[in-house]
Amino acid sequence: MSPLPPNSRTARPPLGVGMVGHSFMGRVHSHAWRSVNAFFDLPLQVDLRVVAGRDAARVGAAADRLGWAESTTDWRELLDRDDIALIDICTQGSVHAEIAVAALEAGKHVLCEKPLANTPAEAEAMARAAADAAERGVLAMVGFNYRRVPALSLARALVAEGRIGTVRHVRARYLQDWIVDPEHPLVWRLVREQAGSGALGDIGAHIIDLAEFLTGDHITGVSAITETFIHKRPLGTAQSGIGAQVADTPSDAEAAAPDASAAGIGTVTVDDAAIFLARTSGGALATFEATRFATGRKNALSIELNGSRGSVAFDFEAMNDLWFHDLDEPAATSGFRRITVTEPTHPYTGAWWPPGHGLGYEHSFTHQARDLIDAIANGTTPRPSFEDGLRVQRVLAAVEASATDNSRWTPVEV
Ligand code: SOE
Numbered sequence: 001m002s003p004l005p006p007n008s009r010t011a012r013p014p015l016g017v018g019m020v021g022h023s024f025m026g027r028v029h030s031h032a033w034r035s036v037n038a039f040f041d042l043p044l045q046v047d048l049r050v051v052a053g054r055d056a057a058r059v060g061a062a063a064d065r066l067g068w069a070e071s072t073t074d075w076r077e078l079l080d081r082d083d084i085a086l087i088d089i090c091t092q093g094s095v096h097a098e099i100a101v102a103a104l105e106a107g108k109h110v111l112c113e114k115p116l117a118n119t120p121a122e123a124e125a126m127a128r129a130a131a132d133a134a135e136r137g138v139l140a141m142v143g144f145n146y147r148r149v150p151a152l153s154l155a156r157a158l159v160a161e162g163r164i165g166t167v168r169h170v171r172a173r174y175l176q177d178w179i180v181d182p183e184h185p186l187v188w189r190l191v192r193e194q195a196g197s198g199a200l201g202d203i204g205a206h207i208i209d210l211a212e213f214l215t216g217d218h219i220t221g222v223s224a225i226t227e228t229f230i231h232k233r234p235l236g237t238a239q240s241g242i243g244a245q246v247a248d249t250p251s252d253a254e255a256a257a258p259d260a261s262a263a264g265i266g267t268v269t270v271d272d273a274a275i276f277l278a279r280t281s282g283g284a285l286a287t288f289e290a291t292r293f294a295t296g297r298k299n300a301l302s303i304e305l306n307g308s309r310g311s312v313a314f315d316f317e318a319m320n321d322l323w324f325h326d327l328d329e330p331a332a333t334s335g336f337r338r339i340t341v342t343e344p345t346h347p348y349t350g351a352w353w354p355p356g357h358g359l360g361y362e363h364s365f366t367h368q369a370r371d372l373i374d375a376i377a378n379g380t381t382p383r384p385s386f387e388d389g390l391r392v393q394r395v396l397a398a399v400e401a402s403a404t405d406n407s408r409w410t411p412v413e414v
Contacts (some may be wrong), residue, residue: 008010017117017174019033019049026066030048030068030377032366044373050081078108086109086111091248104130110139114142116386116392120393129386139379142389144205145365150347150348151321152214152314165310165360166283167179167307168307172287174199179230180293187237190268198274204396208383210301217284221278228270235265275290310326319352321341323337340355
């Protein structure tokens with residue numbers, strides 16, 4: 001029997017990936033690396049080589065479950081592997097800079113989860129390392145995945161085409177409620193040394209990035225208030241939900257993790273909620289709300305842009321729809337209309353299911369992987385870049401600075 005023709009998978013050059021962290025983000029990134037070649041025609045074949053984590057038993061089990069060839073408790077091993085070309089950072093923010101800078105200097109491409117870092121200084125060091133590495137053809141992306149929800153990619157295209165005219169308003173919210181219960185333990189997302197900030201950096205970063213992505217403009221100034229509603233929480237581990245995701249930190253960079261096994265009470269050192277106003281370089285007025293105390297809202301991201309010729313509006317709770325208002329519509333049929341973003345001509349959707357079947361949260365990460373692989377294969381700058389991530393980090397810092405300065409707060413006589 002004549003030999004079968006080479007399978008296109010084996011014919012494509014491999015892209016070896018090493019991932020650090022295997023909790024919530026590690027799991028969804030693994031799903032993206034496993035699925036991207038199955039649904040997109042790419043010049044490189046992803047190879048899930050090694051996953052690194054803190055605990056040998058846990059990371060070994062994660063490797064088996066998530067499809068990684070090997071596991072290790074020392075992330076630095078990944079930098080010495082010739083069969084690994086890309087480092088995927090899915091850890092808590094306190095170790096993003098250390099891993100990303102080392103990986104870039106070792107000649108590895110980098111995908112880093114958001115926010116880029118815990119401080120502007122760390123983000124600046126990462127952006128510098130990425131700029132230096134780019135001169136050697138080594139590329140970096142920060143994982144603001146919501147840009148790659150098809151409805152939001154379509155919104156960006158409509159705004160860029162001028163379909164809503166000059167943007168006058170941005171109205172963005174990201175609402176969760178996973179720590180409304182005062183008995184929810186003090187997990188790493190509630191500790192500044194590990195998370196950098198609270199709702200502001202974790203979910204506020206997403207709507208800051210989206211506002212700049214959709215408008216094509218930058219935030220030039222903010223005025224903010226933040227609040228921590230519950231200051232003391234029990235030490236221990238959360239059994240379910242977002243808080244149950246135990247942070248992965250490489251063994252040699254163990255952050256000051258709250259002692260999950262200890263009894264007792266610990267102090268929350270980050271915001272529970274942040275609300276801020278902003279102006280953009282395009283002259284728009286913007287409002288942002290990021291909170292973990294929107295009781296009943298589980299992962300409710302929404303954003304609306306109002307322009308001189310129309311509006312676009314998106315709600316993640318109906319993530320396959322984009323609402324569009326065109327001022328040029330005749331009055332008789334004017335109003336917001338719902339675009340079901342599942343046509344083959346819409347961004348990314350043609351790779352998946354027939355019209356009307358819809359996509360989920362995880363697909364945005366596969367789209368992120370697709371675009372990063374495409375950039376690596378073509379030597380183009382992935383977006384959002386570390387420079388984009390640094391700009392978000394500076395907005396986060398400005399919000400915190402504004403919130404701690406009450407000089408502009410005008411009390412109302414009661
Ligand atoms: C927790 O708020 C979290 O996992 C964020 O960290 C992610 O970025 C977001 O996509 C879902 O919620």
